[in-house]
Amino acid sequence: MKTFKMMSLGIVEDENVIDFPLHDGIIINQENNERSWLLEMLMDLSYRETFEKLKESGEAFDVKVVISYSGNEPAPFQVSIYSVKVIGEHISVLMKGTLKRARRKYAETLLSELLEDGLEGAELLERFEQDMRSRPVLRKDEATS
Numbered sequence: 001m002k003t004f005k006m007m008s009l010g011i012v013e014d015e016n017v018i019d020f021p022l023h024d025g026i027i028i029n030q031e032n033n034e035r036s037w038l039l040e041m042l043m044d045l046s047y048r049e050t051f052e053k054l055k056e057s058g059e060a061f062d063v064k065v066v067i068s069y070s071g072n073e074p075a076p077f078q079v080s081i082y083s084v085k086v087i088g089e090h091i092s093v094l095m096k097g098t099l100k101r102a103r104r105k106y107a108e109t110l111l112s113e114l115l116e117d118g119l120e121g122a123e124l125l126e127r128f129e130q131d132m133r134s135r136p137v138l139r140k141d142e143a144t145s
Contacts (some may be wrong), residue, residue, distance in 0.1 A: 002029045004067045009041055010074065012062035015137050017074075020047060023090060027067055039065065039079060039095040048084065051093045055081035060097070064135070074135055076100040109138050 006025025010017035024042040043051075054061065064074035079097030110131055119127055 001031055003027070004029075006039060006041060007066040007068065007070045007072070008074075009039070010064045010135075012064060012076075012137060017064055017135060017137060027065060035098050037077065037097055037099065039063075039077070039097065041093045041095075042087070042090050043093060045086065045089050045091055047093075048086065048091050051081060051084045051091065055084055062100070063095075063097075073106045106135070106138070107132065109140055113139055 004027050006022065006027045008019060009022060009025065010019040020041075020043060022041050022043055026040050028038040030036045030038065058080065060078050060080045063077050063079055065077055066072050066074050076099070077097045078100055079095040081093060081095050083092070083094045085092045085094075111128060114124055114127055114131070
């Protein structure tokens with residue numbers, strides 16, 4: 001098994017990624033035949049209802065997780081929630097899931113899509129910088145989901 005620091009977690013809904021601030025987080029590659037990962041986050045108590053509803057649904061959902069360094073490309077996972085526990089003024093959320101596919105170069109794909117949209121010059125640069133910060137779901141990702 002390999003353990004990493006989880007820097008951020010975002011839940012993918014349609015074309016948007018909803019980010020949830022973490023107080024702390026850990027992600028563990030179990031290195032087993034199922035290619036499963038464990039994700040545990042410590043978050044504000046205010047998110048309890050959101051994550052309990054997701055747990056009760058029992059459904060798997062997509063998340064984007066930044067591992068180790070805040071500048072890293074988010075990794076796409078499909079996860080299910082196994083537990084939501086109150087710890088003082090925080091909740092601990094435990095998820096289990098799999099890495100959706102091998103990561104690829106986000107910047108190159110984003111630039112390609114912006115060029116396909118006909119952007120150029122200063123408009124292209126401004127939109128590229130904005131999207132690199134906000135990390136929207138790319139059309140290529142939607143097509144392979």
